[in-house]
Amino acid sequence: MKVVKRSIIKKVVSYMDSFENFLAVLHDFEALPTISESESIFDVAGYPHYENVFSNILAFYLNPNNEHALGNLLFSSLMNLAKSDDSSKGNFQVYREYSTNKGGRLDLLIETDNQLIGIENKIFHELRNDLYDYSSTIDELSVKKDLSPVKIVLSIKAHAVDNGFVGITYKNFIAEIRQRLGLYAGKSSQKWLLYLLDFMSSMENFTGKNMELDELDQFFIEHHKRVDDLLNARNKFMSKLYSKVSDLSGIIGEQKECKKWIYAKSCLVHDFVLSGHSIAFDLYISPTGWKFLVFDRKQKSQAYLSELLFEPPISEFEITCRDSRYILEEFSLATDLMVIKEKLLSWFSRVIDADNTKKSILTIC
Structure with a gap:
């Protein structure tokens, strides 16, 4: 039992040492002067x-x-x-x-x-x-x-x-x-x-x-081992994040109304065609968390998507538009995948319902 405890303590100490080393490297890096080199034509x-x-x-x-x-x-x-x-x-x-x-x-x-x-x-x-x-x-x-x-x-x-x-x-x-x-x-x-x-x-x-070697070059020469360790640790972290995208895709399963696929490991995509318009839902993961967006794949669909998002009950939600993409939800990395799944499916239903409502109105007219 004592041997197991010692092993655990050693791992914790090793982890803390690595963490402190990474922080020290980052602090040293931030202290370096900014060097900009302009290119010629x-x-x-x-x-x-x-x-x-x-x-x-x-x-x-x-x-x-x-x-x-x-x-x-x-x-x-x-x-x-x-x-x-x-x-x-x-x-x-x-x-x-x-x-x-x-x-x-x-x-x-x-x-x-x-x-x-x-x-x-x-x-x-x-x-x-x-x-x-x-x-x-x-x-x-x-x-x-x-x-x-x-x-x-x-x-x-x-x-x-x-x-x-x-x-x-x-x-x-x-x-x-x-x-x-x-x-x-x-x-x-x-x-x-x-x-x-x-x-x-x-x-x-x-x-x-x-x-000639400047301060930034000297920094990487001096800290190359710790920088490599830091990059390797970050790559492992990013792989862990990407695996969450795959896990979530499996939990959601296939959706009849859309085409589902993963883009660049970090983005779960659901492509819908609503009333002839290409509408895409993207869920990105990054070190800062999840971001759920909706946007039009074609220029002609932009106005139609805007109309859908102003239909009740969607209009009751606070939606931010950035670079022609609408941010529907943001989640922390700690958010349970089942919660994210339910949120996504709810948004799919809202937008599909809004599309059906518009089609019904057009049919009556």
């Missing part, structure tokens, strides 16, 4: 996942003659990192997907008065392109045009490059642009400046600038 559109789109944007901003009015901001920033001439007066041509000697595609080729700059743009892909092919194409073309060749691999992560290419990361490129931005912003097109800032913000999300 490129993040929303999914554009950062397409190398071609990035190259198109670069082609636009690298050309100092385009309508962004930022001059040679991006070009001079890139050339400074490549330790090359950043002058861009007179001739300036940008070519996309330039065909190489072996049939490859060089992402960007820029021709100025004195330089021929080839840029291979790498966002997520590994650098597997034939740099020798790209290099020889740039060299041959630069000899023909009497221009100095510049070869750049612009990428998210640093790559080992050869064949005369210079590796430049987006992190360094964006830092260089930001350092020079103040000299150009005042004369720029505000529209294109905002787009550029959004583009750089999106790039920084991929380069790792925003990958």
Whole structure:
């Protein structure tokens, strides 16, 4: 007997320890500052996942003659990192997907008065392109045009490059642009400046600038075991709630007038067709209790449902409407399932009776 008592006491103590640990974790979590990170338009559109789109944007901003009015901001920033001439007066041509000697595609080729700059743009892909092919194409073309060749691999992560290419990361490129931005912003097109800032913000999300661990990250690292335990305990609790929905469905049994089914484990649904109108009764369970709603499945049924709910004796009940759904009853989790069953069946009868009353009136008329 003493052994049994000790076992029970141990379980109670263990439960209380877990409960206190969960509360401590929640209190620590609530004490953390709220951190919000805004997405750029490129993040929303999914554009950062397409190398071609990035190259198109670069082609636009690298050309100092385009309508962004930022001059040679991006070009001079890139050339400074490549330790090359950043002058861009007179001739300036940008070519996309330039065909190489072996049939490859060089992402960007820029021709100025004195330089021929080839840029291979790498966002997520590994650098597997034939740099020798790209290099020889740039060299041959630069000899023909009497221009100095510049070869750049612009990428998210640093790559080992050869064949005369210079590796430049987006992190360094964006830092260089930001350092020079103040000299150009005042004369720029505000529209294109905002787009550029959004583009750089999106790039920084991929380069790792925003990958530093903040307080929330540190919290989950420090408390990962207790958080996992808490989530597991919550999942068990939710499973217990969902089982009540199944139990209640079995207690209610089949109803001739409607179709009964369970939605997403947490909602017991009864679909009625009354005078040609689709009316649904939903009973949801959540950690805060049960909520019993009625609503129309089709827009045309909304007015008819409202009329039914204003028929006596339904009109005597206090019914709240929220988002086109009428809240008929709410129950605590401790409410006996038989009580809930009787409440539901009573509401079904009231609405069906109201429908029959309306049909009788229409028949008389």
